[in-house]
Amino acid sequence: MSSYDSLKEALLRRIVSEIVLADSPGDVIKKWREYFNVTQMELANKLRISPSVISDYESGRRKSPGSSFVKKLTKALLEIDEQRGGTIIKQFSPIVKIGSDSILDIREFAKPISLEEISNETESDIVACRDLASKKVLGYTVVESLRAITTMSGFDFLQLFGTTTERVLVFVNTRTGRSPMVAVRVAPIKPASVLLYGIKQLDPVAVQLAEIERIPLMVTKLKSVEELIKKLRSL
Template sequence: MDLEEKIAGEIVISDDPGSTMRKWREEFRITQQELGRYMGISPSVISDYELGRRKSPGLKMIRKFVLSLIAIDIGRGGEIVKRFKKNYGSDAIMDIREFWRLVSREEIVKILNGENLNEKADMKKPVYGYTMIDSLRAILEFNSNDYLKIYGWSNERALIFTGVKFGRSPMVAIRAHPLKPGMVIFARPENVDSLSIRLAELEGLPLVVTRLEDGEIIKRLRNL
């Protein structure tokens, strides 16, 4: 079961959803103030839910609550998420998710305030999910089985690499492997070199650069 589904499910079926929300917030070691800032609501609203002063939260509120917990943790390094997601194998896989609807490459670029460096790529094609990967950990830890895990249910997905300097290593690995993603995204690279762009052109893949922090990337993509 996906961690998001586990948390949301516990809240929905709980006889005391507010106390369950509090349990998970404290499990993630997030204060009401920090969570409120991230969700764009007053900390008193969170307190009211937790103490039962407000009626049970609706599905929209629960989804926003859960996504915020996960995104804040990812922004801190993902300690709690990793603890609950050991079934993903290597810690290099920071997050993995399938989309609930059809999403185009072009939409992903817009959502992440990205810049596509391969103008030849077809941006109308759909992607069906995303995987965020810690590039350095992947180099040090990945085995062949871990490489297959990054593709989830479909290889037509966005592979998001953090900790990238020039982008050569991820693009060379993609070029060498028969299984290809739907698009490649570098989060805050130092400088993408011409070889990386050329490899993206040869594979027909969008090569996108975003300056967003990891937690914000997770938040935006999980809201799709």
């Protein structure tokens, strides 16, 4: 399998998982359809169904689709993009590169956890988008910041998200937070939240980027990575 095919397969799995696990699958379907610049009519024609079916799913008027339909829908989005030259898919091709040794911990929660709960447990301050503190996430990934940012690829970036993008990306050993937020800013897929460890002096640009992207940004005061991971695992 070529690197392009591997990337496409990984992207397919991530999108399907995100839709199936979402509280509002229709919203996620709409998000990805619009991300791929595909109209409801184009998608319906590709699937050989009525555009009203797509509209009903996205609006929540129709019962959540099963995983089989979601997979067909996602494949249709990817195929439409390929017919256009694969512009969107190629956005996930190597941008930066992250080796497996850069991921220090990755877990899915047993149940959705609010950012406020995570903030309290990890002794973190929410420094951007505090109004989204009640937002719930489904997991977290702890990443060695410098190693990740200097070596990441689009394919590897997808692996940071486990089964869903509704998670907190935790960057450790970052002094100002600017580089991780720049990486998140240019990435084609965004996390639900970012948590920073090791901050010496928070760069205002990091906060500004978080506000622009509407990504709640947290900064922990914990003294060690081990303690941080232990706290996250207790949730």
